[in-house]
Amino acid sequence: MKNILTVTKFTFLEVYRSRLMVSLIFLAFGLVAVTLVASEFTYGASAKISLDVGLGIMSISNLIIAIFIGATLLNKEIEQKTLYMILSRPISRASFLMGKILGLSSVLLLNSLVLGLISILLFVKNGGVVQNLFWWTLYFSFLEAFTVLIFAVFFSLLTNTTLSVVYTIGIFIVGHALNETAKSFLMKVSIVLKTVLNISFFIIPNFYRLNLKDFLLYQQDISWDYLLATQLYIYLYLIALLVLVNLIFKHKNLD
Amino acid sequence: MIEFVNISKKYQNHFWKKDFLALDDVSFKIQQGDLVGFLGANGAGKTTLIKILMDFSRQDKGEVKFDHNLGADQLAAKGNIGYLPERAYLYQHLTGREFLNYVGSLHSTSKNELNDLIKKWSEKIQIDYALDRQIKGYSKGMQQRLGFISALMHRPQFLVLDEPLSGLDPIGRKEFKSIMKELNTEGTTIFFSSHIVSDVEEICNKVVFIEKGKLIYEGSIDSLILKHSNDQYVARYSKGDQIESLRFSESNKNQMLSNLISQNINLLELEKEKPTLEEIIYKIKR
Ligand SMILES: Nc1ncnc2c1ncn2[C@@H]1O[C@H](COP(=O)(O)OP(=O)(O)OP(=O)(O)O)[C@@H](O)[C@H]1O
Ligand SMILES: [Mg+2]
Numbered sequence: 001m002k003n004i005l006t007v008t009k010f011t012f013l014e015v016y017r018s019r020l021m022v023s024l025i026f027l028a029f030g031l032v033a034v035t036l037v038a039s040e041f042t043y044g045a046s047a048k049i050s051l052d053v054g055l056g057i058m059s060i061s062n063l064i065i066a067i068f069i070g071a072t073l074l075n076k077e078i079e080q081k082t083l084y085m086i087l088s089r090p091i092s093r094a095s096f097l098m099g100k101i102l103g104l105s106s107v108l109l110l111n112s113l114v115l116g117l118i119s120i121l122l123f124v125k126n127g128g129v130v131q132n133l134f135w136w137t138l139y140f141s142f143l144e145a146f147t148v149l150i151f152a153v154f155f156s157l158l159t160n161t162t163l164s165v166v167y168t169i170g171i172f173i174v175g176h177a178l179n180e181t182a183k184s185f186l187m188k189v190s191i192v193l194k195t196v197l198n199i200s201f202f203i204i205p206n207f208y209r210l211n212l213k214d215f216l217l218y219q220q221d222i223s224w225d226y227l228l229a230t231q232l233y234i235y236l237y238l239i240a241l242l243v244l245v246n247l248i249f250k251h252k253n254l255d
Numbered sequence: 256m257i258e259f260v261n262i263s264k265k266y267q268n269h270f271w272k273k274d275f276l277a278l279d280d281v282s283f284k285i286q287q288g289d290l291v292g293f294l295g296a297n298g299a300g301k302t303t304l305i306k307i308l309m310d311f312s313r314q315d316k317g318e319v320k321f322d323h324n325l326g327a328d329q330l331a332a333k334g335n336i337g338y339l340p341e342r343a344y345l346y347q348h349l350t351g352r353e354f355l356n357y358v359g360s361l362h363s364t365s366k367n368e369l370n371d372l373i374k375k376w377s378e379k380i381q382i383d384y385a386l387d388r389q390i391k392g393y394s395k396g397m398q399q400r401l402g403f404i405s406a407l408m409h410r411p412q413f414l415v416l417d418e419p420l421s422g423l424d425p426i427g428r429k430e431f432k433s434i435m436k437e438l439n440t441e442g443t444t445i446f447f448s449s450h451i452v453s454d455v456e457e458i459c460n461k462v463v464f465i466e467k468g469k470l471i472y473e474g475s476i477d478s479l480i481l482k483h484s485n486d487q488y489v490a491r492y493s494k495g496d497q498i499e500s501l502r503f504s505e506s507n508k509n510q511m512l513s514n515l516i517s518q519n520i521n522l523l524e525l526e527k528e529k530p531t532l533e534e535i536i537y538k539i540k541r
Contacts, residue, residue, distance in 0.1 A: 006360050013349070014346065017348045018348070085405065088333060088338035089358060090330050090363075091361050
């Protein structure tokens with residue numbers, strides 16, 4: 001466990017020293033500027049608009065960071081062979097991988113927290129009232145980015161960086177689209193199609209379920225059942241995916 | 256300590272081309288306390304074998320056996336192994352000190368102990384002045400020095416070094432060799448690859464020699480040299496103010512010597528002619 005956290009620490013340090021952190025700071029300033037401008041032009045609903053924009057920027061940047069670091073950082077260690085220096089020590093490949101993933105996701109966590117808190121501050125400044133659903137939205141958005149991150153790592157173990165970026169984006173889009181399809185008229189009439197679609201959510205994650213923004217902005221309410229079921233689903237999904245990634249890494253030729 | 260048993264490794268470069276056999280049924284043993292030089296030309300398969308030993312690369316056939324006193328399982332054994340790859344693959348954004356802390360803390364060394372070790376070795380290997388700079392600014396030799404420290408800092412019982420002397424200046428080579436010799440006398444088993452036969456001859460007691468993936472020789476250097484030496488002797492003597500030498504074989508040694516002595520010369524030395532390891536290797540190859 002100590003070794004996992006050592007890898008986490010130095011993975012975080014690597015990202016921290018890279019240009020990514022500078023972009024994060026720019027993004028935060030950009031977010032403030034855009035939201036301020038946007039809320040100036042929308043009389044009345046300014047609080048809602050600032051929240052909408054803020055959360056939007058947060059989840060998009062989370063996704064970009066997840067895809068980018070997921071597809072590159074482990075791959076870089078394999079290609080540049082820096083991991084030889086680590087795996088020659090008493091640390092298993094599984095622990096190294098976990099440490100690496102924890103380090104990368106701590107970057108996502110930081111991004112979610114910084115941009116999320118800025119959004120909420122602007123929201124409150126514009127007269128909004130903070131409710132619990134806000135934290136759920138942040139948390140689910142993090143889970144979504146985390147899932148994307150693991151997918152990027154998964155593809156990066158199988159193919160090169162460019163293709164893993166493409167595949168990860170593909171998974172993300174399909175994961176969203178499947179849910180839209182599920183609502184369509186055709187699905188309502190055909191039981192077979194509906195079953196096929198439900199099975200496909202075991203393979204491709206239903207990202208749509210993780211997006212609580214609409215609930216937050218429009219319904220302002222959500223059922224506990226939904227929150228629990230979605231968490232159960234995504235955690236089971238993530239465990240299976242992590243086991244798979246682990247297996248691939250364990251058997252990978254690192255030469 | 257370590258045994259390679261019938262290791263074979265193929266590389267498939269293009270799926271329509273024939274597989275390339277990088278290692279062909281290689282078996283040998285490294286005994287505790289040995290200082291083994293691993294010789295072979297470029298592309299002979301040295302790095303490939305070392306990567307298989309470290310479990311980075313997987314062999315197609317055969318196995319690597321670890322002695323139980325290295326550790327109960329492979330993970331524990333790695334705590335007692337020090338490894339230096341062909342090139343020091345270092346994290347460029349870290350400082351030298353951060354890097355040593357990173358890899359050092361993966362062993363069960365306490366923080367204070369680790370700091371002491373870093374101080375001691377960086378001074379000994381003369382990289383202490385650069386420890387707080389980022390590695391991306393290091394020269395090749397400096398990186399090699401840092402990698403060397405990271406391999407031996409945790410006092411491993413077994414050191415595996417892939418061309419540890421490459422990229423070093425002459426003084427550095429000498430220092431590294433004397434440190435390896437020193438560690439070996441203290442009980443560390445060392446296995447290192449090299450192209451420079453004289454380096455191996457200078458410090459090793461054993462040599463493993465491979466060529467095109469095949470094991471050519473494995474054993475002590477002395478017996479290899481003995482096996483390949485001819486029975487020629489050289490006598491050097493001074494005659495007036497000239498130094499001259501005479502070559503003769505074992506069978507007429509006594510005869511020649513008494514001839515010389517009767518000529519009233521001053522015999523300086525009598526030596527059995529020994530080929531260098533380099534000459535033998537060159538001979539075996541042809
Ligand atoms: N990843 C790889 N894919 C394909 N072929 C490889 C790979 N790694 C090594 N080889 C081949 O295996 C052979 C042995 O390579 P290896 O690196 O083990 O040689 P070496 O003895 O370490 O040489 P050098 O002294 O130059 O370091 C070479 O012919 C090389 O081309
Ligand atoms: Mg090599």
